[in-house]
Amino acid sequence: MGETVQPVTVHVAAAPSSLPVLRAVVAAIAAAADLTIDEIDDAMIAVEEAALLVLGHTSTELTFVAGASDGSVDMFVSGDDTKGTWSAKDLESSLAFRILSGVVTNLSIDADRPGLQFSKRSATS
DSSP: OOOOEEEEEEEEESSGGGHHHHHHHHHHHHHHTTOOHHHHHHHHHHHHHHHHHHHTTOSSEEEEEEEEETTEEEEEEEESSOOSOOOHHHHHTSHHHHHHHHHOEEEEEOSSSSEEEEEEEOTTO
């Protein structure tokens, strides 16, 4: 079983150009947690899809929090403000949400502000 990684918080501009930074952070944490290459790839897809969903509803900053324990990487992506309507019903019908829900566990939507919480668990844990 991989090592425990204390939660890491990263603040980036609310722009598509920030997504590689989030992917790199989650890849490093997932690797430390001993996830397989495919599971690490799923975690990177998940953070990117979650960030894209939040990007559509926030204007200045994304916050990404990730940590690992017991073979699971726990992640939270949120925006600093709400631009437009943040609706769970609208999110759940989007392709990005369906992709996200297919590669993670424990997916939940923050009802108060743009934010998604989810985990990627190792199949061997």
